[in-house]
Amino acid sequence: MISNLRTMALTFLHIFRKRETIQYPEEKIKLHPRWRGRIVLTRDPDMGERCVGCYLCAAACPVDCISLQSAEDENGRRYPEFFRINFSRCIFCGYCEEACPTYAIQLIPDFEMAEYTRQNLVYEKEDLLIDSEGKYPGYNYYKVAGLSAGIKGKGEGDNEEAPVDIHSLLP
Amino acid sequence: MAIIYIDNKPYEVKEGKNLLEACLTLGFNLPYFCWHPAMGSVGACRQCAVKLFKDDNDHTGRLAMSCMESIRDNLHLSIDDPVAKAFRSQVIEWLMTNHPHDCAVCDEGGSCHLQDMTVMTGHTYRRFHYKKRTYTNQYLGPFINHEMNRCIQCYRCVRFYKDYAGGKDLDVFSAHDHVYFGRAKDGILENEFSGNLAEVCPTGVFTDKTLKEHYTRKWDMTMAPSICQHCSLGCNIIAGERYGELRQITSRFNSEVNGYFICDRGRFGYEFVNSINRIQQPVIRARFPEAVNKPELFVHLKNILSGEIIGIGSPRASLESNYALRKLVGKSNFYQGVAKKQVKLMETVLQIINSGHVHIPSIKESEQADVVLILGEDLTNSAPRLALAVRQAVVKTAMDEAKNINLPSWHDSALREYIQEENGELLSLYPVNTKLDEIASHTQYLNPDEIARLGYAIANLLNPEYPAVKNLDDGVAEYAKVLAGILKNAIRPLIISGTGLGNESIIKAAANIAFALKTDSQRASLIYVVPECNSIGLAMMQAGSYQDVLNAGKIHQPETLIILENDLERSWGPSEASSFISSFKNVIVIDHLHHASSQKATVLIPCGTFAEADGTMVNNEGRAQRFFQVFMPANENIRESWRWLDEFKQIKDGRTIEELSEPENENLLGELITEMPQFKGAEMAAPPGDFRIKGQKIPREPHRYSGRTAMLANLNVSEPKPPEDPDTPLSFTMEGYRGIPPSPLIPFFWSPGWNSVQSINKYQVEVGGPLHGGDPGIRLFTGIESSERLILNDVPEAFHANENEWLIIPLPHIFGSEELSIYSSGVKERSPQPYIAIARQDADRLNIREDDVLQLKLNDRVFNLKAKIKEELAKGIAGIPFNIPALYGLNLPAKGILIKEKDE
Known part of the structure; x- marks a missing residue:
């Protein structure tokens, strides 16, 4: 009996507590930057596509909902010819972001992507690509990768020596 | 046999091998770079270090390179010794100091020996924060891409290219930590086996340039065991597909046939499968609309097929397809699709x-x-x-x-x-x-x-x-x-x-x-x-040449002709072939590519290439080998020739379209052997279609195949049912038996920790030796010893050069002389321009200089060809490139007349 009364008292006390329920959608929830929501493809500081079509996100995806085809421009820079995410399958695990060696694919704090037809949840590259560096500003993969792809010449990247003169025998 | 002790456990190993081979054969994961089973040891990379002990009592031991140690009885060694382990991981760490951070854009990634070995030694984090060495790259032609930064100086490339394949134009330059592997200057790698560099190189210095055009990781390809279609040797290959396009050909190890290597024609000649010249739709000519679907086609064919039919087989079609045609038209009406001389x-x-x-x-x-x-x-x-x-x-x-x-x-x-x-x-x-x-x-x-x-x-x-x-x-x-x-x-x-x-x-x-x-x-x-990949198989069917059709002495010439996967104009000559074809009222051509003969068809039917078909072929040594369908084409009109022909037979026998039963290649092969016992054994070239391991099929896709729920989502978000394969023990999915399958059914080489092609080690009985369960292929000629001597007597008369007439001989070219590989842009680039090789004596007599244009009159055709003077050629002989696109259908050798164009 005492226990019942005590429980009721505790419950009534909650009336004077701060409300947790928010009036969504009129009121928006505050999401943290690392919240794993909608997936985007970002750009590097020069506004070039960051994605190099390495297929690691697709391989890491546990539901196999990422499919792409890499292509190469005239400078040898790789980019995805198409990049498709089937969000009706996506479980927002963030493995793709973890696998991405170029910080191209990122999960952002946005979950408002409901659709009436499932087909509309298939996002193509045009839907995914944003004009921003996302969470990792300043990073340009081609500046640290060895190969030259129109961003820098051989030996001009970070931590690179000038190309070897193969005609020299000097130590 | 010798007993060696590895980490104090005795093992029995074969003598005459080196320690690395023995350890790998026993299943140990010992890293290595410079050693290659086909090329032996040089001891350059210091990666395969183990600790050797003098005897039981020696606990200090010494480091030694296992690839440079012979097997001796009672040898004590340790792979797991902490010193040896640390040494191996240090060697990798040193190699990685200059290796660039570009796995993401490297074509080797996912099938990279360096990646595998780095993970194997436990070097997972780079401590080196200083500058990396860089190199400039070279243009190496249409087949091979060069990215020298990635080099780890194992010397395998030059050892393969120069020592093994006899190449001259790839070498090592410069000195000490600057050594450079490339050509003296930019240019096409000349050797015919340059493509193997992509497999021999443990990292991504040399990669397949044609793969780059439509790059796909190894784990993303649907792969199947296949047989090369570009010459008579029948090298074993692995063909990989992604998004309905054939993407890559790699060598499939078969110790009896091609071993580890294949030639560039086989590796890069696959692009005809993706050609825009493919036949996509059944066509009935001279009506509107010409393109028809399957039911309409069968209604049309019902009348045509009822009478007597002439069937022309093909040396590049499988046994099943040729037999299905023979069954349809009858033994007496089946002819080989090659010229009389060739038959x-x-x-x-x-x-x-x-x-x-x-x-x-x-x-x-x-x-x-x-x-x-x-x-x-x-x-x-x-x-x-x-x-x-x-x-x-x-x-x-x-x-x-x-x-x-x-x-x-x-x-x-x-x-x-x-x-x-x-x-x-x-x-x-x-x-x-x-x-x-x-x-x-x-x-x-x-x-x-x-x-x-x-x-x-x-x-x-x-x-x-x-x-x-x-x-x-x-x-x-x-x-x-x-x-x-x-x-x-x-x-x-x-x-x-x-x-x-x-x-x-x-x-x-x-x-x-x-x-x-x-x-x-x-x-x-x-x-x-x-001449061709299935020439022996077709010849074993013992039919006449298509040229015999004219002399068959039939009272009523049949009205219908079926040409199977064959361009008659290529082997017979345009005018003769077209007049022959036009003497029939109905001409049914079944092929995968449009060509001169297919233009003259009244009914044109598309069929699958080797990548879209199952079949059996017999190579030049009489080895029957099975190739498996790599992928199910989205276009359902593209089916195996034997499937079409078997259904035609059912239609001919009076069945309606609804009553058609699904053709089975095993039944066809079985009937073939009953009818022609010379093919006995061909049915054993691969396990039957109902073969299962632990109730499971063998998957064509690696276990990390990606994008299944997205690759077709643009068409429909509901995923279609994966295609089924009732004909073979292989499945088109990634589900199934994950162990080592029987050797004819190996769709790709992979083993835990061994993503690169070096995982072949795990599929072999001993390193470099046969595959588990024996190498694929059944030899149909068993070579029964016979005591009586066979003496052939056909000594020709001595050749006498004629002043005004030359004997024109065919000069084959690896790139250009083969019908299908020429559709690859790289092969086309490497193929020769039309020329005529003439003897120095003849050139002097007629006052011909190099590159003069000569007029060649041959079989009523006239060609203008640039002269190439050959010092060694005997007079009265001239050679032209064999069957290149500009010079086909000439029935060489033949007599021809040469006239020098007047100087202007």
Whole structure:
């Protein structure tokens, strides 16, 4: 009996507590930057596509909902010819972001992507690509990768020596 | 057998091998770079270090490179020793100091030996934060991409390219930590085996440039075991598909056939599968609309098929397809899709192979020969992988000498140092110089008839029972004595000949030499190069040539003709073939590519290429091998020829479309063997369609195949049911048995920790040896020993040059002479421009200079060709590139007239 009364008292006390329920959608929830929501493809500081079509996100995806085809421009820079995410399958695990060696694919704090037809949840590259560096500003993969792809010449990247003169025998 | 102790556990291993091979054979994961099972050890990379102990009581031990240690009985070693482990991971760490951070854009990633070895040694985090060495790259032609930054200086590329394949234009430059692997200057890699660099290189310095056009990781490809379609050797390949497009061909290890390597025509000649020239839709010509669907097609065919039909088979179609056609049209109406001359040549070849008088070697066996005699074949261009084997035979003979100084056979650099330029005996007879001449001990440039006469003379010298040659030139007679002397002293002589020059006497002369060499102490072998991938299979069906149709003496000529996967104009000539085709009211052409003959079809039916079909083919040694469908094309009209033809047969027998039963290739093969017992064994080339391991099929896709729920989501978000494969034990999905499948069913090589092609080690009984369960392929000619001698007698008259008429001979080209590979842009780029090779004597007589335009009149056709003057060519002979697109259908050799264009 005492226990019942005590429980009721505790419950009534909650009336004077701060409300947790928010009036969504009129009121928006505050999401943290690392919240794993909608997936985007970002750009590097020069506004070039960051994605190099390495297929690691697709391989890491546990539901196999990422499919792409890499292509190469005239400078040898790789980019995805198409990049498709089937969000009706996506479980927002963030493995793709973890696998991405170029910080191209990122999960952002946005979950408002409901659709009436499932087909509309298939996002193509045009839907995914944003004009921003996302969470990792300043990073340009081609500046640290060895190969030259129109961003820098051989030996001009970070931590690179000038190309070897193969005609020299000097130590 | 010896007992060695690895980490105090005894193991029984084979002597004569090195320690690395033994450890890998036992299943240990020991990292390595510079060692390659086909190329032996050099001990350059220091990666395979283990600890060796003097005896039981020695606990200190010393580090040693396992690839440089011979197996000795009672050897104690440790792989897990902390010092050895630390040493191996340090070596990797040093290598990685200069290795760039570009795995993401590297084509090797996912099938990279360096990645595998780095993970294996436990080097997971880079501590080196200083500058990395860089190099500039070179343009190496249409096949191979160069990214020198990634090099780890293992020297495998130059060892393969120069030492193994005999290439001249790839080398190592510069010194110390700046060594550079490339060409002296930018340019196309000339060697015919350059594509293997992509597999030999443990990292991404040399990669497949054609794959780059539509790059796909190894784990994303649907792969199936297949057979190369571009020459008669039947090299085993793995074909990979993604998004409905064939993407890559790699070598599929078969120790008897191609071993680890394939030629560039086989590796890069696959683009015809993706060609825009593919036939996509059944077409009934002269009606509207022309494109029809399957029911409409069958309604139309019902009337056509009811009468008598002539069927023309194909040397590039599978046994099943050819047999399905033969079954449809009947035995007497089935003809081979090759010219009469060729049918005769193949009959002779088959008669000799079938006689059981001589051993027909596999490519691996031909590497063991101590004397090689080549009669009238330019192997590098007509059967490239065999040329590579001949190179090994020649070097191996010289290396055998090294047994005297106790050098083991795997000690590659020491052996090469020991033999220097020494080579075994290679005797080459051909009208013009060939690439193998550089390693030949005796080369003679003779006209085709003279090659045959010399061959007969050699056989006569070896054994007087064989016919003598009359009026032999003194020089040639002397030469015959020299060659006969060399052959007589050989222990394992190998005679190579073929249909390349279209000369039957050469084929017979080669057989006579091989027969004459057969004594108690000698084991001669004989190998013939034939024109196409299934030439032997088609010839074994013993049908006439299509040219015989005209002389078949039929009272009523049938109204319907079916041409199976064949361009008659290519082998017969445009005017003859088209007048033949137009003499039929209905012409049904079944093929995968549009060509001259398909334009004349009244009914055109698309069929699958090797990548979209299952089938069996017989290679030049009579080995029946199965190739498996790689992917199910989205276009349901693209089906195997045998599937169409089997349904036509059912329609002909009066069934309606609804009553059609699904054709089965096993039934076809079974009927083929019942009807033609010479094919007995072909059904065992691969396990039957209902074969399962633990109730499971074998998946064509690796377990990390990606994008299944997205790749077709743009069409429909609901995923379709994966295609089923009722014909084979393979499935089109990634689900199924994950262990090592039977050897004919290996869709790709992978083993835990071994993503690269080096995982082949795990599929072999012993490293470099046969695959588990034996190598794939069943030899149909078992070689029954027969005591009576076969003596062939067809000695030709000596050739006399005619002032006004030339004998035009075909000169094969690895890139260009084959019908399908020419659709690859790289192969096309490498193929020769039309030319005519003429003798110096003729050129001087007619005042012709190099590159003058000559008019060639041949079979009522006229060609304007640039002259190439060949010093070695005999007068009265001229050569033109064989079957290149501008010069097909000429039925060579033939007589032609040369006229010099007037100078203007």
